[in-house]
Amino acid sequence: MEKVLEFNHVSLIWPDFKIDDVTFYLEKGYIMGLVGYNGAGKTTLFRIMENRYRNYTGEILIDGYDCRTQEARVKDITAFISDDQNFFFEESIKRNAEIYSPYYSRWDWDSFYKYLDLFEISDKTKVKNLSRGTFLKFQLAFAVAHHPVLYAMDEPSAGFDPVFRYDFLRIVQNIVAEDNASVLFSTHNTSDLDKIADYITMLDNGRVLFCKDVETLRDEYRLKSDKNERFRISMLFEKGRWN
Amino acid sequence: MDLRTYIKLDKYYKKSLESYYPRNLCIGAVGMFLFCVFVVAGAFGMMDRIYVFYIYAICFLAATSLYFWPLIEVRENIFTVSLFKKFRNAPVNKKLFARAKLILLIRFSVLFYLPVQIMHFVGLNRTDTPQLSITGFWPWLLC
Numbered sequence: 272m273e274k275v276l277e278f279n280h281v282s283l284i285w286p287d288f289k290i291d292d293v294t295f296y297l298e299k300g301y302i303m304g305l306v307g308y309n310g311a312g313k314t315t316l317f318r319i320m321e322n323r324y325r326n327y328t329g330e331i332l333i334d335g336y337d338c339r340t341q342e343a344r345v346k347d348i349t350a351f352i353s354d355d356q357n358f359f360f361e362e363s364i365k366r367n368a369e370i371y372s373p374y375y376s377r378w379d380w381d382s383f384y385k386y387l388d389l390f391e392i393s394d395k396t397k398v399k400n401l402s403r404g405t406f407l408k409f410q411l412a413f414a415v416a417h418h419p420v421l422y423a424m425d426e427p428s429a430g431f432d433p434v435f436r437y438d439f440l441r442i443v444q445n446i447v448a449e450d451n452a453s454v455l456f457s458t459h460n461t462s463d464l465d466k467i468a469d470y471i472t473m474l475d476n477g478r479v480l481f482c483k484d485v486e487t488l489r490d491e492y493r494l495k496s497d498k499n500e501r502f503r504i505s506m507l508f509e510k511g512r513w514n
Numbered sequence: 515m516d517l518r519t520y521i522k523l524d525k526y527y528k529k530s531l532e533s534y535y536p537r538n539l540c541i542g543a544v545g546m547f548l549f550c551v552f553v554v555a556g557a558f559g560m561m562d563r564i565y566v567f568y569i570y571a572i573c574f575l576a577a578t579s580l581y582f583w584p585l586i587e588v589r590e591n592i593f594t595v596s597l598f599k600k601f602r603n604a605p606v607n608k609k610l611f612a613r614a615k616l617i618l619l620i621r622f623s624v625l626f627y628l629p630v631q632i633m634h635f636v637g638l639n640r641t642d643t644p645q646l647s648i649t650g651f652w653p654w655l656l657c
Contacts, residue, residue: 321603357602361588
């Protein structure tokens with residue numbers, strides 16, 4: 272068992288919110304869904320991984336590298352995909368790739384252009400002119416190009432149209448299969464996770480309620496439920512059932 | 515990647531930015547210097563005053579900051595954003611990244627300072643201003 276992502280007793284306390292002793296891990300080649308109500312701490316966990324908040328206790332390891340002390344190495348092997356990623360918005364997609372690519376040890380122009388073509392994005396377009404969905408597609412192409420071992424995606428599918436959302440999930444599965452990468456995926460569209468997630472981690476008020484594989488959740492649901500209903504991840508949000 | 519590579523990437527980055535034209539800015543800075551010293555100071559008869567030194571110092575600072583600004587800030591619409599923020603999720607060694615910029619600033623300062631000194635000797639040699647000496651800046655320390 273090769274762990275790609277490990278949260279070990281991560282805590283971060285603010286006056287009005289806290290991340291409380293978060294511990295879970297993700298193995299290589301799997302997709303983990305991070306779910307929870309608004310304000311549960313999902314985005315905060317991503318930001319901690321990005322080192323935007325550094326004053327946490329505990330440790331986060333990505334492929335064995337510490338997020339805090341080996342930041343450059345961690346960022347070389349991790350792709351962060353979210354709405355608030357920083358690029359050179361006044362520059363074209365191509366220029367952005369040219370600026371950032373020398374810093375990545377495994378940058379692959381062929382993959383970058385393959386995915387830009389797949390998403391039908393012109394490399395001459397300025398990043399500031401991309402719509403939210405296209406911006407996320409560009410980020411995915413950019414991420415694939417540097418062959419990360421972990422994709423950390425915060426609400427990636429929220430900006431996609433229904434047709435592309437289906438394609439996007441297929442692409443994520445392909446990436447996992449081809450590159451043997453892992454994906455940490457937060458979303459409120461739990462139907463996306465029904466299709467692709469291997470593990471589910473549920474957060475509530477900054478705490479991990481559980482981190483289980485989908486098969487186990489399915490079995491537990493079957494034992495608890497008297498209805499003959501197919502298990503869906505949205506059922507986890509029925510208050511009280513899983514606490 | 516070593517420091518040399520970071521410096522090379524910084525130079526490459528600056529040269530290729532569409533929103534920034536280093537050559538124009540440098541020409542502008544030198545032009546501003548000449549304008550201030552030879553036209554403004556000369557026309558107003560301030561050649562022998564301490565103002566000349568102030569103009570000299572301001573031009574130097576303006577030119578270096580014009581050069582340095584794109585290495586730490588990037589323009590976005592009417593605002594500027596820190597370049598460090600732009601590279602937040604890129605795999606950069608922050609210490610080398612910052613050090614490369616500092617080296618470029620020092621290099622530019624020296625390269626800008628030397629022609630300015632030559633101009634000083636050619637154009638302002640006859641001034642009696644004690645602040646404009648062979649040492650250029652900080653003359654009271656070195657004379």
